[in-house]
Amino acid sequence: MPPTTEHKSGIELKTLGHRIRHHRVLRGLTLDELGALVGVAGSQLSLIENGKREPKLSLLQALADALGTHVTDLISGEPPNRRAALEIELERVQSSQVFRQLAIPPIKVTKGLSDETIESIIGLHRELQRRENEASATPEEARRANTELRLRQRAADNYLPEIEELAERQLRAAGHTGGALKHRTVSVMAEQLGFELIYVNDLPSSTRSITDIENGRIYLPPASIPGGHGLRSMALQAMAHRLLGHERPTDYADFLQQRLEINYFAACCLVPQTAAVAFLDRARKDRNLAVEDLRDAFGVTHEAAGMRMTNLLTKHFGMPLHFLRVGGQGQVERVYENDGLPLPEDVTGAVEGQIVCRKFSARNAFEQQNRTTEHYQYTDTPAGTFWCATQTGARSSGEFSITVGVPFDDAKWWRGRETPARAVSTCPDESCCRRPQSVTESPWRGKAWPSARVHTHIFSPLPRGAFPGVDDLEVYEFLDRHTEH
Incomplete structure (x- = not known):
């Protein structure tokens, strides 16, 4: 690790050293001549001017007197001139973790190194840091x-x-x-x-x-x-x-x-917590919980009301639940669950973009004739039975559905619990809805050649930038x- 230029006192040692050197040069003094005036060796003053040692307050006062200035001027956080500011900035960027990882020796500042050269080097460092900081x-x-x-x-x-x-x-x-x-x-x-x-x-x-x-x-x-x-x-x-x-x-x-x-x-x-919890509590006592009622009471979208339930129902009522936004092709676009609903995952554990079971109400709600009201359904799964309420909608990019559901035992608190609609899902077993049954596949095996629609977003790079x-x-x-x- 490079030495820090800031002491525990809070004084920025590199800037202090430059300010002492600035006043020394203005007075036309060498290091040894200034050292003789304040009673220390010139080599000790060199360490101070290079930001490698912090002087005692008594020495600072002596230096200020010898240089015809004040201690407050010497310890100012402002570099004394443009050249000093450039040298301080160059040391800072060459001490960064990003630069040290490159294993490149830092450039030593000499009198022959022009201001323009230092500026160019600093500019390269800044661009290097910017690229490192990009949230790519x-x-x-x-x-x-x-x-x-x-x-x-x-x-x-x-x-x-x-x-x-x-x-x-x-x-x-x-x-x-x-x-x-x-x-x-x-x-x-x-x-x-x-x-x-x-x-x-x-x-x-x-x-x-x-x-x-x-x-x-x-x-x-x-x-x-x-x-x-x-x-x-x-x-x-x-x-x-x-x-x-x-x-x-x-x-x-x-x-x-x-x-x-x-x-x-x-x-x-x-949908403020205090008012929403009171609203949900009344609805629960009446066994009349419904996403659409919370939506209408607070003037928000169906999706916002459903998501807000995920924030409040478990915390305040001990009720686990799940939320799904599913696209018209069955792809999961947004998801939350703490009730054990079995959902498809890829090898990274991600659910977004995966295709949900055809038996889920999140998908078969698209087949309903009446799209203006919620579709209710019980679904038997390997993890148990779940009750769900699904509302469909449309946007410029296609159809979507919003589903909020709970385990069977909690369905008693919800409107729509009397629904006779029931489905059985055995996913992730592929025979549930992904693998065609032999009676369907046999007549067409080797006789069909679909032309797949390529989803161009698959090849799109992830957006860069902070x-x-x-x-x-x-x-x-x-x-x-x-x-x-």
Whole structure:
């Protein structure tokens, strides 16, 4: 490890040494001449000027007197000139872990080394550090990070008490007393943080919102776009970064953790814990729990209401459950479970992207004629029987379903428990729904040749950058445009 240039006293020794040298040169003194004035050897002063030794306060005072300045001037944290600042910065970057890993000898600073050369070297180091800090990962690393995060949340019953409490404090401070969270209240919450919500038409396509920290602005999509819940949620997520003290993500796992935390904060604000638990308690006592009722009571989406149940039902009512968002092809897009529901996994343990059993209500709900109401179903699995409520929907990229379910014994608390619909799933046994039965396969064996649709996202590299997928140039150009007005 290289020696540190900051002593326990808090004095930055390298800067101190440069300031002493600066004043010595101004006075036209050599090291030995200054040493004679203060009673120490020139070699000792050389160690001090090179930031390798901290002088006693008495010696500092003597040096200040001999140099015609004050101790406070010598111990100032500001380099005395541009050259000193460059030399200090060069030593810092050459002491970094990133540079030491390269096993390249550091460049020794001499009088013949020009300022421009030092600047160029520092620039290379900064780019090296920037690339090292980019939250880039292979798809496998990203899936592993996502799986680890899901398992941590499952161990915590998907409940983050600190964020729950933070959200309720912010809501009280903004004057929210109950009911659906108003846009105006969200604006007040932003104002209390020193931010103004601004709705614009030209957000970069790679972003959902942009926070201008310098000028106290949060830029969001146009206020006229459909779905008030989405705009409130985006504003709350942007605020959450500030409230939670997030720094730039250091890797993909850090990025995922931050995204989970801001989503959690937004959900806590839109469906506050105290009011939601009281609402769910009444519904449970009436044996009338329903995702759609929580959704309507707080003015959020069906998905947001279902996910909020995963935060609260286990913690406050001891009820394990599962949540699934499944695409039209049967692929898992979002998942949470702490009730033992058997789900498909890849070799990394990841569930996202895997195909769920055809027998699950998350898939066969697409076959229902009436899509406007929830579809209820009991499903017998190798892990037991589960009751599920599924609602389908559509978006530009295709159909999807939202499912919330519980083990059989807890179905008694839910609306729809009387359903006669029942299915049997033996997955992961492939004979359940993946392997064709011989009576179906035999007539066509060797006589069919399908042309597969290649999913291009399989070959797409994982987005790079501290904020994966965000085009930094577009963001900075956007901020330039809006700062000019």
